[in-house]
Amino acid sequence: MTQRAQSGPGRRTLLGAAVLGTAGLTAAGPANAAGRGHGTYRDLPVPTVIGHRGASGYRPEHTLGSYRLALDMGAHIVEQDLVPTRDGHLVCRHENDITATTDVADHPEFASRRTTKTIDGTALTGWFTEDFTLAELKTLRAVERIPGNRQRNTVYDGRWEVPTFEEVLRWADQEGRRRGTPVWLYVETKHPSYFRSIGLALEEPLARLLRRHGRHRANSPLLLQSFEPGSVRRLAKLVATPRVVLLSGPAERPWDFVESGDPRTVADLVTPAGLTWIASFAQGIGPTLDLVVPKDAAGRLTTPTTLVADAHARGLVVHPYTMRNENTFLPADFRRGTDPNAYGDVFGALRTYLGTGIDGIFSDNPDTALLAAADFRGR
Numbered sequence: 001m002t003q004r005a006q007s008g009p010g011r012r013t014l015l016g017a018a019v020l021g022t023a024g025l026t027a028a029g030p031a032n033a034a035g036r037g038h039g040t041y042r043d044l045p046v047p048t049v050i051g052h053r054g055a056s057g058y059r060p061e062h063t064l065g066s067y068r069l070a071l072d073m074g075a076h077i078v079e080q081d082l083v084p085t086r087d088g089h090l091v092c093r094h095e096n097d098i099t100a101t102t103d104v105a106d107h108p109e110f111a112s113r114r115t116t117k118t119i120d121g122t123a124l125t126g127w128f129t130e131d132f133t134l135a136e137l138k139t140l141r142a143v144e145r146i147p148g149n150r151q152r153n154t155v156y157d158g159r160w161e162v163p164t165f166e167e168v169l170r171w172a173d174q175e176g177r178r179r180g181t182p183v184w185l186y187v188e189t190k191h192p193s194y195f196r197s198i199g200l201a202l203e204e205p206l207a208r209l210l211r212r213h214g215r216h217r218a219n220s221p222l223l224l225q226s227f228e229p230g231s232v233r234r235l236a237k238l239v240a241t242p243r244v245v246l247l248s249g250p251a252e253r254p255w256d257f258v259e260s261g262d263p264r265t266v267a268d269l270v271t272p273a274g275l276t277w278i279a280s281f282a283q284g285i286g287p288t289l290d291l292v293v294p295k296d297a298a299g300r301l302t303t304p305t306t307l308v309a310d311a312h313a314r315g316l317v318v319h320p321y322t323m324r325n326e327n328t329f330l331p332a333d334f335r336r337g338t339d340p341n342a343y344g345d346v347f348g349a350l351r352t353y354l355g356t357g358i359d360g361i362f363s364d365n366p367d368t369a370l371l372a373a374a375d376f377r378g379r
Helices: 008-021 064-073 110-114 151-156 165-179 190-195 205-210 229-238 257-258 272-279 307-313 347-352 366-377
Strands: 048-051 079-082 091-092 115-119 120-124 184-189 222-225 243-247 284-287 360-363
Touching: 048 064, 048 366, 064 079, 064 165, 064 366, 079 165, 079 272, 091 165, 091 205, 165 184, 165 205, 184 205, 190 229, 190 257, 205 229, 222 229, 229 243, 229 257, 272 307, 347 360, 347 366, 360 366
Parallel strands: 048 079, 048 360, 079 184, 184 222, 222 243, 243 284
Antiparallel strands: 079 091, 115 120
């Protein structure tokens, strides 16, 4: 374990309080009235628990309800994915295709907006944020994206709007003042090459919002992330906010590589040479969990790779994605019973992943991940 991953009694106490729900986000350093601290991402508790799209295991994702629950549970960071509206506002949706995450299909006034588009090489049919003004989008309500897996979450369908990123920044500032500690955000640019190609670039308006809210500095309580290294590099020229390159399957290529003709795959980027290149413009990587511990043909975990050690050797933090409690999302050796939507042995799976030395993990169920992290830190 690196020195960064070691923890003293003070950090363990803070994490325990977060698990009990008596504290919000914890970070080293004092917070000022706007909820901004002097600590950096390296001062966060390790392992860091990142609320994936909020607490999306319990509330419809990317809603203020989901973000607030993640914060109340004690998640160290709360994640937002950003896509634009037709009039250039950044809103929080996992995808620009809002067919499954809003009630847009129930709005006859928008029936004619249903269309087919090719996004990053994939043809999709549905409704897309870039075809709506913000005012129009605000008439919609968020719904549970995977109701077949999370039927209980559907009780919250229609309760919350689609939030703008500026609304989330204001909310985070207010919560930081109320709780007396900075609210950390983890912000992803979605399909940045596609949006730049249609005149709705993400990086420049994002940088303007970060500067407006004082989250453009190296010690700001916010991390930026993207599956496109080009977007991360562009952001590095606009703000000093720490940056993370997301990494998918080893055979895949970042879409900006596809468009530019760069032949490298994710497998190339996780080599020592690839990680050295990433470290020249980013401070971390967010790999899929399979890049940390691969699965065999039956879906069982095998031997961990050297990715964590290789990344740490280059000064990069490692925040893999995504842990979920349901059997259907767990490695085969940690599933329990025959119901794919029942909870499996998520604590066993988390012990394995945390044991590789990762610095943090994205989780749909922050409370579960926090308990596992507390167990790990208390060993």
